[in-house]
Amino acid sequence: MEILDGIRDAVVAGDALETKELCQRAIEEGCSASQILEEGLIAGMNVIGPRFKNNEVFVPEVLIAARAMHSGMDVIKTLIVSSDVKEKGTIVIGTVKGDLHDIGKNLVVIMLEGSGYKVIDLGVDLAAEKFVEAVEQYQPQIVGLSALLTTTMGQMKNTVDTLRTLKLKPKIMVGGAPVSQEFCDQIGADAYAADAASAVEIANALIASD
Ligand code: B12
Known part of the structure; x- marks a missing residue:
């Protein structure tokens, strides 16, 4: 067109x-x-x-x-984002430490908000502790981690490891161009989504499995 x-x-x-x-x-x-x-x-x-x-x-x-x-x-x-969509749950999302890419993450945020989630977007370059603080403050059902650099994928693992030590156990969803289902399994995250549309489907499935 x-x-x-x-x-x-x-x-x-x-x-x-x-x-x-x-x-x-x-x-x-x-x-x-x-x-x-x-x-x-x-x-x-x-x-x-x-x-x-x-x-x-x-x-x-x-x-x-x-x-x-x-x-x-x-x-x-x-x-x-239509205002009359019923809220499905809370998702905290951000790009991991050392990584400033946020275009894809922002798309994921828009799609999740559009499908009825309350999304707390923490921004970029976030140390694991920032995610911990947000989990304690917002008690989300899901945490979304984004990484666009092969050099920051290690931070994704570090963040997953840190979140796993918490009492609250949000589901962890990962994404970003270098991330794959295999990497997701390797670092012990709960789910991987390749794009913003599948991020919504995966979030729905994670909430349903709770
Ligand atoms: C735009 C861009 C930049 C911009 C970022 C601006 C911004 N505000 O984001 C700027 C210019 C700042 C930049 C800087 C750098 N960049 Co850059 N950048 C890109 C570029 C061209 C596009 C990325 C993008 O926005 N894609 C479009 C979005 C829609 O796609 P996406 O991010 O993949 O997101 C989708 C999915 O991955 C998924 N997704 C994403 N996040 C999440 C999170 C969750 C939870 C889920 C479920 C799904 C999900 O859904 C999204 C929507 O469908 C890519 C090349 C490319 N084609 O990927 C290089 C690229 C990522 N950059 C690269 C590099 C090397 C750099 C620099 C190191 C360059 C330099 N020498 O300074 C710096 C690093 C800065 C830093 N510390 O982060 C490399 C990475 C190589 C590697 N393997 O690590 C790439 C691949 C380019 C290349 N081929 O060399 N970059």
Whole structure:
């Protein structure tokens, strides 16, 4: 669809205003939030990713594209998060220590909120102790951990180990590009989800199994 290609290109160009306006127009034209997300916003980041890897673009361009993506996410958030959804449970989520990537985690937050969870987003670069404090304060049923760097996957394990020593035993869900089901099993987390949509399904299953 032309408008979705436009959103993708606006993200690649790092044009936050254009991204926002096109997302608004796409909603008016009847596109669903997941279409805008997957075929527009994420498609844009999927163009930037390989370029970054091949040194064709650098950190500033990626950040500008990420900002454009965020401006689009703000628009579709209003579509996804409907106020009359019954709260299903509480989820504490964050990116582990040493890792500043939050685009994917933010998408997961939007989708979980949209499906009726109360989500406490702790942000990025979080030591295990930050998760511990949040678990004690909010008593969530689920803790979500995100890591985008192979170098911070060890922090994910450390955080899981620390959370397992607590009296409260929230289920632990992990995700992020280098994370896999195998890694999840290795570090003793409860569940892995590959993307924001499956994160909702997995969260539902974890709550149901409680
Ligand atoms: C954007 C980006 C950045 C931005 C981050 C901006 C931001 N606010 O997030 C900036 C420029 C800051 C950045 C910095 C760096 N980056 Co970077 N970055 C990327 C890039 C291009 C895109 C990541 C992204 O947002 N993808 C889009 C989202 C939607 O996908 P996602 O994150 O995978 O999330 C989905 C799933 O994984 C899942 N998910 C994610 N989290 C969670 C959590 C839970 C609980 C669940 C269930 C699911 C889930 O659901 C999400 C939605 O579907 C990737 C390349 C790539 N294609 O992945 C490199 C990449 C991750 N970065 C990389 C590197 C090396 C770095 C730097 C070290 C670069 C440098 N030399 O400085 C720094 C590290 C900074 C730090 N300490 O964190 C490497 C990592 C290599 C590796 N194997 O470790 C990558 C893979 C690029 C590459 N190929 O070289 N980066």
